[in-house]
Amino acid sequence: MPNRKISPKISEDYQISLTAPQVLTLDNGIPVYEISMGTQDVLKVELVFFAGRPYEHKKLVGRATTAMLKEGTQHTSAADLAEKVDFYGGTISTPVNLDSINVVLYCLTKHFGSLLPLFAEMIYQPAFLESELRSYVKNNQQRVIVDLTKNDVVAYRKITEFIYGKDHPYGYNSFPETYGDLERSDLEQHHKDYFTSDNCKIFLSGRSNRETLPLLNQYFGQEKSKKKTPPTYFAPKVELPQRVNLSLPNSLQTAIRVGRGLFDKKHPDFNGFYMLNMILGGFFGSRLMTNIREEKGYTYNIFSMVDTMSRDGYFYIGTEVGNQVVAPTIKEIYAEIEELQRTKVSAEELKMTRNYVLGNTLTMLDGAFNTMDLVKTLILEDIPLQQFEALIHTVKHIDAATIRNLAQKYLNREDLWEVIVGP
Amino acid sequence: MIEFSRFELANGLKVLVHEDRSTPMVAMDVLYNVGSRDELPSKTGFAHLFEHLMFSGSTNIDDFDDIIQNAGGESNAFTNSDITNFYDIVPAENMETVFWLESDRMLSLNFDEKALAVQRKVVVEEFKETCLNQPYGDVWHHLAELAYTVHPYRWPTIGKVPKHVEDATMDDVKDFFYKYYRPNNAILVVAGNTTLAQVEALSQKWFGDIPPGKIPKRQIPTEPKQLNFNQRINEAQVPVDALFLAFHAPGRADEDYYAADILSDILCNGPSSRLYRKLYKEQKLFTSIDAYVTGNIDPGLLIIEGKPATGVTIETAEAAIWQELEAIKAEGISEAELQKHKNKIESTLCFSEANVLNKAINLAFFELLGDAQLINEEVNFYQRLQPSDVDKMARKVLTKNNCSELRYQATMMTR
Numbered sequence: 001m002p003n004r005k006i007s008p009k010i011s012e013d014y015q016i017s018l019t020a021p022q023v024l025t026l027d028n029g030i031p032v033y034e035i036s037m038g039t040q041d042v043l044k045v046e047l048v049f050f051a052g053r054p055y056e057h058k059k060l061v062g063r064a065t066t067a068m069l070k071e072g073t074q075h076t077s078a079a080d081l082a083e084k085v086d087f088y089g090g091t092i093s094t095p096v097n098l099d100s101i102n103v104v105l106y107c108l109t110k111h112f113g114s115l116l117p118l119f120a121e122m123i124y125q126p127a128f129l130e131s132e133l134r135s136y137v138k139n140n141q142q143r144v145i146v147d148l149t150k151n152d153v154v155a156y157r158k159i160t161e162f163i164y165g166k167d168h169p170y171g172y173n174s175f176p177e178t179y180g181d182l183e184r185s186d187l188e189q190h191h192k193d194y195f196t197s198d199n200c201k202i203f204l205s206g207r208s209n210r211e212t213l214p215l216l217n218q219y220f221g222q223e224k225s226k227k228k229t230p231p232t233y234f235a236p237k238v239e240l241p242q243r244v245n246l247s248l249p250n251s252l253q254t255a256i257r258v259g260r261g262l263f264d265k266k267h268p269d270f271n272g273f274y275m276l277n278m279i280l281g282g283f284f285g286s287r288l289m290t291n292i293r294e295e296k297g298y299t300y301n302i303f304s305m306v307d308t309m310s311r312d313g314y315f316y317i318g319t320e321v322g323n324q325v326v327a328p329t330i331k332e333i334y335a336e337i338e339e340l341q342r343t344k345v346s347a348e349e350l351k352m353t354r355n356y357v358l359g360n361t362l363t364m365l366d367g368a369f370n371t372m373d374l375v376k377t378l379i380l381e382d383i384p385l386q387q388f389e390a391l392i393h394t395v396k397h398i399d400a401a402t403i404r405n406l407a408q409k410y411l412n413r414e415d416l417w418e419v420i421v422g423p
Numbered sequence: 424m425i426e427f428s429r430f431e432l433a434n435g436l437k438v439l440v441h442e443d444r445s446t447p448m449v450a451m452d453v454l455y456n457v458g459s460r461d462e463l464p465s466k467t468g469f470a471h472l473f474e475h476l477m478f479s480g481s482t483n484i485d486d487f488d489d490i491i492q493n494a495g496g497e498s499n500a501f502t503n504s505d506i507t508n509f510y511d512i513v514p515a516e517n518m519e520t521v522f523w524l525e526s527d528r529m530l531s532l533n534f535d536e537k538a539l540a541v542q543r544k545v546v547v548e549e550f551k552e553t554c555l556n557q558p559y560g561d562v563w564h565h566l567a568e569l570a571y572t573v574h575p576y577r578w579p580t581i582g583k584v585p586k587h588v589e590d591a592t593m594d595d596v597k598d599f600f601y602k603y604y605r606p607n608n609a610i611l612v613v614a615g616n617t618t619l620a621q622v623e624a625l626s627q628k629w630f631g632d633i634p635p636g637k638i639p640k641r642q643i644p645t646e647p648k649q650l651n652f653n654q655r656i657n658e659a660q661v662p663v664d665a666l667f668l669a670f671h672a673p674g675r676a677d678e679d680y681y682a683a684d685i686l687s688d689i690l691c692n693g694p695s696s697r698l699y700r701k702l703y704k705e706q707k708l709f710t711s712i713d714a715y716v717t718g719n720i721d722p723g724l725l726i727i728e729g730k731p732a733t734g735v736t737i738e739t740a741e742a743a744i745w746q747e748l749e750a751i752k753a754e755g756i757s758e759a760e761l762q763k764h765k766n767k768i769e770s771t772l773c774f775s776e777a778n779v780l781n782k783a784i785n786l787a788f789f790e791l792l793g794d795a796q797l798i799n800e801e802v803n804f805y806q807r808l809q810p811s812d813v814d815k816m817a818r819k820v821l822t823k824n825n826c827s828e829l830r831y832q833a834t835m836m837t838r
Contacts (some may be wrong), residue, residue, distance in 0.1 A: 002628050004483040004527055008519035010494050014447065040777045041444050042770075048449045068692065078704065082694035089770030108770050135707055138732060142710040146730075186447040242480065251546070270429050285492045297544030300552050320552050352472055352493045359495020359514050366446050367777060410537045 016361055018388045019371050020298065021203075024213065026221030028197045032213070033375060034204040035368045041109040043206035044369055045116075045216070047123060048380060051101040051194035052170035054311070055230050058186050059178050065187045065195075066094040066101045071132040074125045076134065081118060090115045092122070098170055099310045100380060101194075106414050109207055113215055120219035123195065128187045141176040151421040152320055153246045155255035158246065159419045163261045163314050165237050170312060193228035201379065205372035237261065243418040254326045254422030258333060259316025260415050265308050265383050269406060271394035273306060273315070276406045279335065279345055279353050280304045281317055283360070286353075287336045288317065296332065298325045315410070323422055330418070340407040344400035357395050424785065424799055425782055428619045429790075432626060434635040435607025439786050439795055440622045443463060443613040449518045449615035450780040451511045453525050454787040456610075457603035458505040459582075460575040460643055460721065468582020471502040472546050472591055473599055477509065480540035481528035494520040503580050505720045506791065512780050515616040519625055526629035528666070532600055539593060547585045558661045559831060569653050570669045570724055570827040574646040603771055605636030609687055610790050614783035646671070646722060653827040658834050663710075664737050665730050665831040668744065670820045672716055672725040679802045682816040683716055687725050688764045689756060690714040690747075690811065695763070697747055698727070707732055708740050725820055737830055748821045755814040768805050 006147050021033040070092060072078035085092055088111040093104045105119045147153045157173045202220065204212070241260065263270060281288035281304025282330025287304045302319035321329045365371050378385055427441040459470045477500065478487050491498050496513030498521075509519045554560040563579040571577035582588050611630070613622045649671055673679040691698040691714035703712045712729035731740035775781050789798040819825075 001632055002523075004523070004530070007490060008517075008523050010520060011514070011516035012495070014495065014514045014516060037445070038777060039443065040773055042774055042777060052775070079695070079700060080699070083763075086693045086695040086767060087759075088764040089768075091770075106770075106774065109771060135704070138707075142663055142730065142733065146558055151556070151661050203838075209426040252551045281493070282499075285488050293545055294541065296547070297541040300545055300549035320548070320556070322548055352489060355495045356492035356497075359492075359517075362447055362495065362496060362513055362514050363497070366448055366779070369777065 010331070010355075012216065012355055012358070013356065014362055016358060016365065016392055018365065018374065018385060020385060021372070021375050026202075026217045026417060028221050028224045030197055030200050030202055032202045032204055032216060032327060033372070034208065035372050036204075036206070036208045038207050038368045039105060041207050042106070043109050043112055043204070043208060043212070044104060044106050044372070045119075046078065046102055046104045046376070047220070048201045048203065048376070049100065049101045049195050050230070051199065052097055052099040052191065053172075054099060054234070055190075055194055056169070057189065058181065060182060061186045061190045062101055062173055063096055064133070064182050065104065065157065065190045067136060068128055068133060068187055069094065069103060069122050071136070072127040072129055073121045074127050076118070076121060079123060084118055085115065088114050092119070109212070111128055111208055111213060116215050116219050124223065125255075126191065128184055128191070130184050133182065133184055134193065136177045137182060139182055140174075140179045143175055144174055144179070149248070151253065151255040152318070154246060154248060155257045155419045155421045156318070156342075158215050158244065158421070159257040159259050159417055160314065161417050162239075162241075162244065162417045162419070163237070163259065164312075168234055168237070176349040185203065191412050194285065196225035197223060198225070199227040201289040202374055203376050205368040207368070241415055241417040244420070244423075246419065246421045247423065248421055251335075251421070251422060251423045253320045254280050254323050254420060255318075255320050256329060256333075257316050257318050257419045258324065258330075260417060262306065262313040262315045262410070263308075264311060264313050265381055267313075269409070270308075272390045272398055272402055272406050273410060274391065275353065275357070275395060275398050276340070276410075277304050277306050278357055278405050279349065279403065280340060281355075283356055285340075285356065288333065291320070291336060292329060292332050296325075296328070298329050308381065326420065326422060336415060337407065337411045337413075341404065347400070350400060350403075354374050354395055358392070361392070361395075415417070425776060425786065427786060427795060429795065430623060432606065432631055432828045434631070434633055436626070436630050436633075437610045437790060438622065438626045439610070439612045439790060440619045440783055441612070441786060442618060442619070443615050443782070446615050446779045447515055448512055448779060449515045449521075449613060449617050450783040451518075451525060452612040452614075452787045453509045453529070453785040454610045454612075454791060455507045455509075455604055456608045456791060457507055458503055459578065459580040460504045461603070461641065462575060462578075464575070464578070466587055466591070466595065467578045467584075468546070468550075468580070468588045469591055469595060469599065470507055470541060471580050471582070472588050473589055473596065474500050474502045474507050474509075474540040475546060476532065476596060477528055477536060479542060480533040480535055482531045482533060484524065484527050487524055487528065490520065490524060496521065498524075504576055506788070508784065508787065510784060512778060512833050513828045518613070518617055518621070522625045522629040525611075526633065529604060529606060529630065530633050532596075534593060534597060536593060539591070539596060543589055543591060546588050547786045550581050550585050550588065554579075561667055562667060562829065564722075565655055565657060565829050566667055566669050566726075566827065567607055569647075569829060570671065571646055573644040574721065575643060576719060576721065576723075588830075591657045601636060602639055604689070605638060606630060606633050607635040608638045610787045612783045612787045612790075614786065615779045643721065649825055649827070652823045654830070655828070656830045656832060658832045660835050661831050661833050662835050663730055663733075664833050666725045666737055667829040668729065669827045669829070670725045670825050672723055672820050672823075674722045675718055675720045677722070679816065680716075682808055683725055683820060684765050685768070685805060685808060686820070687716045687760070688767065689751070689760060690727065692764070693767060697740050697751065698729075698744065701747060702729070702740075702743050706743060708735050708743050737832070741828075748817075752814075752821060756810050758810055758833050761808065761810050761813060765805050765808070772802055
């Protein structure tokens, strides 16, 4: 019989290292970052153009331009394009990012050669048909109308709008009329200005073979084009933080968001704040989750998070709670924040958080796709890969006093917006 | 191809091991053969509430999460109509810790009254967050009740009403645990950077002395064949109308499952599929449309759902779906169309095997279906399908008398 009273010995000494990508350059200068490993013969190729919100001449034009790439080219109708991509078991996705436009092809390595020409045609010679744009607008208008009945969505939209301002690239929200204002010529303009070879990076992960790179060079490495000079002016940030109550009639729960603008990953306090956020609300064992869900049962989920873009970042706490426990929840949120500002975190709690973060990082680096996601984020935010080692160093060595000081510096109530959306 | 070994402990616990040296991690999956289909109609939502309690302390361990987090790992679980599934992922060095954790909560829980009180509240908030406070969030409550008359699939896993969860007692908890959470009602899978020898030794050490139980024989009524079209019109506080059609279809345990699954793909999976192309892109009658099978072990449902475009009546939208269904039944599908969907499935399966945790969860589920080796046969089950198999399935399943229809009629004024 094992002694069940005693925990098996825990090792804290796992090797965490970021596999550096191979960097190659296509004939026209487009850099290709490649990570080839794994057990499956699958590939993911992701083209990234710096053509997101900071580059738009009109709201939503970046997102619409990308979404419309799938709706037909100058030579191939949308139906034929869909038919061919599906036939080879490929999937094309256009995930939404604030700074960049990303176009991704997932496929079996053996079908890469059949799919790549279509993928290139789709990206460089889109048709942008008026009729397709009108259905895109209509579908998204209806989606927004549905989204605006969800109080978690409303709360998220509002807090980012308050943090950055309603006309700022990182702060603006979409409404049915924002979609309605999109014109075909806007998409053509945006495509011409920013879908250029000097504005592109390619990320290749999975298991490639000897044909993969020559194919990329053949279809993406020949044409040369120049981007427009991007705008540098951003609408200034607005007012002092305040508490905002919004009503969504008949809500059975209340959505709460508490947060503030912060900084990008290059800021000297980023790594430390990353750990502070973990302790506060970054994982299941965090203080918010332990107190507000596991002790009080006020909610199914509560979290805090830090998100960064190339030129900025923000932090917020989010939860949906029963309508009758809104005030107690807010009280407990501030109690947890103030406790972090007042008392140094115990060695035991710091150790658990550190171990969790290190193990979780190992999972985040498991396999070619995961590794590339991290590498890509660093490259796109213009951060040297060594910064990752610095982050791991901070996770391993940060002390309790530093964490308390960061809480005192960044989590003061007067700096935090509060958005409350309930009945 | 997922290679694995298998052995069984004297107490009846089935153990599967998949070695994968390409990952630094080990994933553990513990599947208990109990789901919401095993609940009483008066105590629904219990299997899922119980899943929450599995994290609230066991005989020798007060805090499951503290320990796994200290070991650099993470744990979670899900419950559905058929199973309750727990999974952990840790750096390979700390594999033994999850053996300790999972075996201790299989041995016995600490049955803490306060934990039960808190988790009842947490689950009621989950009920609100996922069902009651979301537009169309109660769709499964309506649809399940409409499509099933006697089978316990007639209530959703979260429970019929929050009250059932609120009324759960400690006696219910204890009873459920000793009835179902026994080694001879579970499947353990260990996948990742480990060896069969290590897993054999640790399984014997930590799980070997847990006594087996007497598992009640499952007595679930078979759902009788539906004879007439069902319809429910639900006037609801939603911003736009929505339409759901549910057809009885073969379950996972049935060899015809694969034909039904690919039929749902042909109807509406991917941008070249039929309903997507014709009704969403060409005729623009819908602003979203989808089709899928529920994938239950007992006979399940093939669902078609969509939201009509502004200005299109729900009747028009629905008639257009039926027209497509009649067309597929009358004309059948071509070799090329079937091949396209087989290719898509091959791709999806290949991608899903790139993740060690996925592999562990899937191995456990296929073992429950009868034999984990089925996981490697799956692609062949699809490849062997002929157009005539799918045509037959379409004619059998896609009929009015086999259909339950749910309409949401929007009463909310927008803008």
